[in-house]
Amino acid sequence: MKFSTEELIKGIRSGDKRLIGKAITLAESKKAEHRQQAEELLMQIMPYTGNSVRVGVTGVPGAGKSTFIENFGRLAIANGKKVAVLAIDPSSAINKGSILGDKTRMEELAKEENAFIRPSPSSGFLGGVANTTFETMMICEAAGYDYILIETVGVGQSEVLVADITDVFLFLKITGGGDELQGIKRGIMEMVDVIFINKVEAENLQKAKNTRLELKRALDFIPPKEKDWKVPVLLGSALSNNGLEEVFEKISDFIILKKKTGRFEQVRIRQAEKRFEYWVQEYILSMMKKNNSVEEAYMQHKKNASAMVSNPSTEAKLFVEKFLPRN
Amino acid sequence: MKFSTEELIKGIRSGDKRLIGKAITLAESKKAEHRQQAEELLMQIMPYTGNSVRVGVTGVPGAGKSTFIENFGRLAIANGKKVAVLAIDPSSAINKGSILGDKTRMEELAKEENAFIRPSPSSGFLGGVANTTFETMMICEAAGYDYILIETVGVGQSEVLVADITDVFLFLKITGGGDELQGIKRGIMEMVDVIFINKVEAENLQKAKNTRLELKRALDFIPPKEKDWKVPVLLGSALSNNGLEEVFEKISDFIILKKKTGRFEQVRIRQAEKRFEYWVQEYILSMMKKNNSVEEAYMQHKKNASAMVSNPSTEAKLFVEKFLPRN
Structure with a gap:
């Protein structure tokens, strides 16, 4: 450096x-x-740090996350905000994206003086990149960005990571044929604060309204994440800049409510604790690898595990007990 | 117990x-x-343990993973195999599933004497469940199950977890309108060993063939995961039991090839090492929490981090340096 x-x-x-x-x-x-x-x-x-609105944006591939972030980001800038766009995981769309490599992604937003777009870490998807989106966010906040949009793919573990570092969780949905709720995981519905049904145009408006109804019914069965907050289900089209103001307003309303009830602060404290826990593990591993005798024992137990004469978890236990005080 | x-x-x-x-x-x-x-x-x-074929099955919600696993599992049983079905993450479909709570999922498979279906851990999605699918798999192997199907949601980090414990990675795709590759992440295409285009019937056969062509073209741009293995892209319908034999054969071919080249053993060794690394972290944390003075320091540094006077990673570093030998 x-x-x-x-x-x-x-x-x-x-x-x-x-x-x-x-x-x-x-x-x-x-x-x-x-x-x-x-x-x-x-x-x-x-x-x-700490002064931004941290927004997680999720949705299955094809839900229109990039277009949403591009036009929503521009709207926020038009409202006097500075906007940073990050991705939670290296499989996410910002830099690796779809195979066809859509080079025009967020081109307009990228041109904005008040926008900063950070591609996700480029190290291999399988390589286990350190998850440092939280620290990236801190740097963006110190640089004056007051709206931080964190993109993630729509299912799996990545939303848990996003929920662990954001203030508001936005779910993009599209209207398709058939059963609208098929495929939405309960986990996601429990995490969401605002839902935006995207790609709604005149010809599928009725379908979208049905989807909204089903989503609302489904939400009724889920314990509310925030007291006094009924998750809004909004309709619009990010591409046509339709409905984005409403999303912006709902996010603001939600933040105001959370600050009033003290939940905003509470959740951020819990998030900082989780970051601490994450880094303790990271540092323990790196410290261990610096100490030769510890490193040697580590390699030996690892070898036993990989030779499949012993099982990995037992070898791990034997190793840890060897150098950590048991008392 | x-x-x-x-x-x-x-x-x-x-x-x-x-x-x-x-x-x-x-x-x-x-x-x-x-x-x-x-x-x-x-x-x-x-x-x-170690004698099963470990198959990861992924695909976006709606790709028909449950129907596939049900009918593919029955086919494997008809071929003399004992089949276990596991889920990699608690958000996955096996027990929590779609909001509508499809109770008939895998009902036929569940009835089979030679099938064992294990719902994913039921602890909360946000709670951070220990990832013990690997150990569950060992138990199933010891019980004589020789085909282990591990279901995961289609995107995000969960496939990395699946790839870390399986021998063959199967990707279910459906044919939709428009750009067929939109939304498929490069990460997934790099991990996949066999692709099955599901829900193909007479009326969308041409579309499915186009999808296959596009997928094959895309695969040409990706460095091969296994030398001498061209990822097959198969067509069929799990619901109509159409094309499943071909999947079964391709998986067998793939395992035979991997064993011949030594890659099968190599990958399993690496997987056991990763499990060891995972458990070292788990055990370090649990040991730490048993030692009072360590626990006290841990709580103090965590408190500093959460009070936001210091940042979490620095507090983590200070804590770890306090009790681990530095030299």
Whole structure:
């Protein structure tokens, strides 16, 4: 890393997008020397963080997440906000995207002075990238971005990660044929704060209204995530800039309510705790690997596990008991 | 746990489904006394594990995964196999499923003497369930199941988890309108070994053939996962029992090839190593929480992080450095 922590912080604070990018790359690194600098940087920008609205955006592939983020981001900018767009996981659409490699994705938003788009970490999908979206978000906040949109694919574990770092969870749905609720996992419906039925035009308006009705009925069966908040189900078309103002308003209403009830602060505290837990594990592993005798024992037990003479969890237990105080 | 390790093992080895279920519940537990027994059990069944074909099945919601697994499982049974069905994540369809709660899921398969269906852990989706599908699989193998089907939702991180524990990765696709590759993530295409285009009937046969062509073209751009294996793209309908034999044959061919090249063994070794790494983290955390002074320091640093005066990763680093040897 060629930049000093001071230079990076100065760059972040002055909104220099290139240096913001460098700082994020630093925070994503697992190398010990990078982590040392990353921690210094994160500590120093702490006072400038926490002031954004953190929005998770999910939906199955094809729900129109990119178009939504592009036009919703522009709307937020028109409302005087600075907008950062991040992706929670490397399989997400921002940089790897669909196979056809849609190069025009978020082109208009990217042109905006008040927008910052960060592709997800490019390390291999299978390689187990450190999940540093939370730290990236802190850097964006210190750079003055006050609306942070975090894109994720629509099912699986990634929404849990998003829910762990955002204030509001937005679910994009499209109207299809047949049973509208087929395929929506209960888990998602329990996590969602605002639903937007996207790609609604004159010709499928009736269908969309039916979908809305079904979604509302389904929501009635789910314990409310936030007291006093009835999850709104909105209709519109991100492509036609139709219905986005309503989403913007509902998000604002939701944040105001959460702040009033104290839930906003509560949830953020819990999120910070989870980040702490995550990093404890990360650091324990990296520390262990620095100590030679620990590393040797680690390799030996791992070898036993992989030789399939012993099972992995038992070897792990034997190893951990060897060097951690049991008392 | 009312059963001794001996009783459980006897039950597993004699194929007693109730006791197999009890053993799996034990392996899923995070409680220290359960883990002690779980490790004993897993160690003792080790010699009887490893002999199954481990198949990951993925596809977006609506791709027909349950119907596929039901009818494919019955086909495997008709071919003399014993079949176990597991789910990788609690959001997956087997027990929580779609909101409408389709109670007839896999009803026919469930009736089979030679089938064992294990719902995913029922603890809350947001609660962070221990991922013990690997250990569940070992128990099923010891019980004589030689075809293990692991269902996962179609996108996100869950396929990485599946790829980490299976021998063959099967992707179910359906033919829709428009751009067939839109929404398929590069990550998935890189992980897949066999593709089955499902729900193909006379009226959408031409469409399905187009989809197949597009998928094949896309695969040409992706570095092959296994040398000498061209990912087959098959057409059929799981509901009509059409095309399932071909899938069964392709999976067998693939396993034979992998065993011949040594890749089968190589990958399994790597998988066991990953399981070891996973459990090291699990055990470190649980050991830490047993030691009072460590626990106290842990709580203090966590509190600093959550009070947002310091950032979570720095607090994690300070904590870990306090009790682990640095040298």
